[in-house]
Amino acid sequence: METWNYVEYAAWALSVLLGLYMVVDWFTIDTTYSEDVLTSSREGELEAMTEESHKG
Amino acid sequence: MSHYVPPKQSKLSQLLDVIVLVTLTVGALFVPLWLNMAGSSKSVAAPVASPTWEALGQNAVQAAQYEALGYTPETAHDLILSRFDYSFTAGALIVMIVVIVAYYFLMLKFSESEYREVISEKFGDN
Amino acid sequence: MTDFDITSAERDGMGPHGTKVGLLRVLGPAHVWALGVGIVLVGEYMGWNFAVGKGGAYAALMACWFAGILYTCVAMIDSEVTSTVAAAGGQYTQAKHIVGPLMAFNVGLYLVFAYTMLEAANAITAGYLISVVATMTGYTGELDQRPFIILVIMFLAWLNYRGVLATLTFNLVITAIAFCAIIVLFLSTSGILGGGIMQHAALFEGHELPYGWIGVLAAMHFGLWYYLGIEGTTQAAEEVRSPARALPFGTLAGIMTLLIAATLTWYVCSGVLPWEFLGDGVNGSVAPLFDTARLSGSNALIWFLGFGTLFATLASANGCINDASRAWFAMGRDKYLPAWFGAVHPKYRTPYRSIIFLVPIALIFALGAPLDQVITFSILSGLLEYTFMPLNIILFRRKWPMGSIKRGYEHPFHPLPAIVLLTICAITFFAVFLGYGTQLVAMIGFYIVVSLWFHFWRYRFVDRGAQFTMPWPKPQGY
Numbered sequence: 001m002e003t004w005n006y007v008e009y010a011a012w013a014l015s016v017l018l019g020l021y022m023v024v025d026w027f028t029i030d031t032t033y034s035e036d037v038l039t040s041s042r043e044g045e046l047e048a049m050t051e052e053s054h055k056g
Numbered sequence: 057m058s059h060y061v062p063p064k065q066s067k068l069s070q071l072l073d074v075i076v077l078v079t080l081t082v083g084a085l086f087v088p089l090w091l092n093m094a095g096s097s098k099s100v101a102a103p104v105a106s107p108t109w110e111a112l113g114q115n116a117v118q119a120a121q122y123e124a125l126g127y128t129p130e131t132a133h134d135l136i137l138s139r140f141d142y143s144f145t146a147g148a149l150i151v152m153i154v155v156i157v158a159y160y161f162l163m164l165k166f167s168e169s170e171y172r173e174v175i176s177e178k179f180g181d182n
Numbered sequence: 183m184t185d186f187d188i189t190s191a192e193r194d195g196m197g198p199h200g201t202k203v204g205l206l207r208v209l210g211p212a213h214v215w216a217l218g219v220g221i222v223l224v225g226e227y228m229g230w231n232f233a234v235g236k237g238g239a240y241a242a243l244m245a246c247w248f249a250g251i252l253y254t255c256v257a258m259i260d261s262e263v264t265s266t267v268a269a270a271g272g273q274y275t276q277a278k279h280i281v282g283p284l285m286a287f288n289v290g291l292y293l294v295f296a297y298t299m300l301e302a303a304n305a306i307t308a309g310y311l312i313s314v315v316a317t318m319t320g321y322t323g324e325l326d327q328r329p330f331i332i333l334v335i336m337f338l339a340w341l342n343y344r345g346v347l348a349t350l351t352f353n354l355v356i357t358a359i360a361f362c363a364i365i366v367l368f369l370s371t372s373g374i375l376g377g378g379i380m381q382h383a384a385l386f387e388g389h390e391l392p393y394g395w396i397g398v399l400a401a402m403h404f405g406l407w408y409y410l411g412i413e414g415t416t417q418a419a420e421e422v423r424s425p426a427r428a429l430p431f432g433t434l435a436g437i438m439t440l441l442i443a444a445t446l447t448w449y450v451c452s453g454v455l456p457w458e459f460l461g462d463g464v465n466g467s468v469a470p471l472f473d474t475a476r477l478s479g480s481n482a483l484i485w486f487l488g489f490g491t492l493f494a495t496l497a498s499a500n501g502c503i504n505d506a507s508r509a510w511f512a513m514g515r516d517k518y519l520p521a522w523f524g525a526v527h528p529k530y531r532t533p534y535r536s537i538i539f540l541v542p543i544a545l546i547f548a549l550g551a552p553l554d555q556v557i558t559f560s561i562l563s564g565l566l567e568y569t570f571m572p573l574n575i576i577l578f579r580r581k582w583p584m585g586s587i588k589r590g591y592e593h594p595f596h597p598l599p600a601i602v603l604l605t606i607c608a609i610t611f612f613a614v615f616l617g618y619g620t621q622l623v624a625m626i627g628f629y630i631v632v633s634l635w636f637h638f639w640r641y642r643f644v645d646r647g648a649q650f651t652m653p654w655p656k657p658q659g660y
Contacts, residue, residue, distance in 0.1 A: 065520065135465060148619060171282030177646045
């Protein structure tokens with residue numbers, strides 16, 4: 001076994017870890033928060049906010 | 057104008073839409089590959105038997121750079137002599153122009169009718 | 183709030199829409215520059231040299247400058263529209279407000295494909311580079327490139343998932359290093375510092391225009407590669423602290439950086455490498471700047487340019503993940519795509535579902551398709567997008583003439599840039615036709631099919647009036 005073989009295994013392992021991190025976090029978030037909160041983002045909020053601050 | 061209320065889409069239908077899109081995308085990339093119609097390849101029109109740098113049309117400086125890169129006239133033969141073929145038929149060119157123009161025309165026409173609907177709902181009819 | 187100057191002269195009384203979790207506004211102009219240049223700079227490290235193969239070194243220089251004009255028009259037009267329409271989704275959102283929903287859907291797909299394909303191409307190149315490093319350090323076996331390709335995509339997706347500020351700060355650092363590498367290579371090989379190794383005249387002798395003038399046209403195809411992706415700066419619109427100022431500044435500074443980098447790259451590489459070798463990006467020079475460093479005889483330059491190449495591919499893939507996920511997210515939010523994608527991560531404030539979804543898509547292309555095919559798919563999507571831009575700006579100026587809404591930046595000489603852009607796009611379509619006519623037609627066939635799908639099926643889920651979110655007056659002529 002040469003060093004580069006270990007590097008290959010390390011790359012596989014790290015890829016799996018990063019992938020797992022994202023998937024686990026994704027499920028945690030999706031089960032903790034309601035869909036309404038998660039998808040509440042709307043386009044043009046900045047414009048709306050500037051408008052509010054001008055009125056207020 | 058009456059307000060358009062879009063139907064709520066079920067999870068399953070959302071999933072189906074994604075599958076349709078992904079299938080079409082992968083298809084667009086891989087179908088030309090499978091049909092072997094992809095890409096333009098280079099070919100050597102007139103091979104040179106027992107090549108030298110002069111026979112390959114390389115001057116002293118060019119030959120020196122090739123040698124610095126680790127080539128010999130033999131190994132550089134295909135690299136140096138292969139050329140693209142840029143010939144095409146007028147028919148194929150016309151087909152391409154028609155396809156592109158038709159695509160943008162279709163796009164703008166459908167978009168315009170949808171856009172009028174958006175504007176009239178957003179700003180009212182007058 | 184006072185430095186937000188995207189306000190309209192006339193308001194329609196729209197209030198906040200009730201966003202509970204939105205994207206985070208943390209970026210400055212330097213991040214916009216890093217996003218734009220970071221995506222593109224890899225084009226100087228690999229890929230542009232296919233233009234040399236298409237028509238010779240002079241043809242590549244002409245293509246470089248013509249494509250430079252094309253992209254200067256793109257950057258000017260884009261800066262004007264986006265300094266007014268500041269939302270994630272960039273050109274997609276512009277198209278939605280200015281041309282219409284179907285065009286917007288198509289533009290959104292152009293964006294996602296151009297960036298995802300480019301990301302795949304970058305990952306392939308990074309995998310190749312690591313195998314070169316392995317060989318250089320004395321490894322004799324055949325290195326499996328797949329784990330490295332996957333790792334690149336996974337790591338950058340993870341970075342993007344965790345937050346936009348870290349992602350683009352990372353991009354800023356590695357892009358700056360890659361850009362410096364080009365400058366250092368130029369200074370140390372051109373004779374400005376120490377002895378020069380440039381031999382343009384002798385290398386060009388007898389090979390000035392090997393294909394004649396048609397080669398110059400054909401070179402335009404890969405001439406785009408010098409700059410492809412600079413228009414991606416607009417995707418950051420919703421995450422920039424002051425979009426009306428930062429976006430035009432970052433984009434225009436970006437295109438200037440690239441014009442310099444592209445010309446220097448051409449100068450350095452064509453003065454050292456014979457055109458047949460330089461022009462063959464598969465069997466000849468895969469990474470031309472790196473090959474130039476190899477012939478300079480300096481080990482320091484070889485390592486510097488080697489890292490420059492690796493950093494450029496990482497920066498590009500990173501920016502692509504950022505941009506593709508924003509465009510996908512914006513379409514999900516408007517229900518152009520399933521609404522599920524329109525979610526924002528409550529802690530990291532990123533479009534996390536879009537980021538995750540695009541990972542396997544990028545992997546399919548990175549592991550399953552050849553590099554030139556992937557690059558062509560990316561270029562074609564870009565080209566369709568640039569053809570849309572002149573139509574977009576002409577309609578924008580017609581529907582909202584100057585003075586009717588406040589613009590953060592107004593581009594000069596309208597409609598000249600639009601006409602120039604349209605003309606150069608037509609030439610580039612012809613160039614693509616010369617080499618990849620079948621793909622061009624297959625690609626447009628694909629867009630026609632998905633357009634019909636959108637018009638007759640998908641559009642029913644879209645709220646008609648509500649997708650128009652800018653506080654603008656009614657467009658003229660409606």
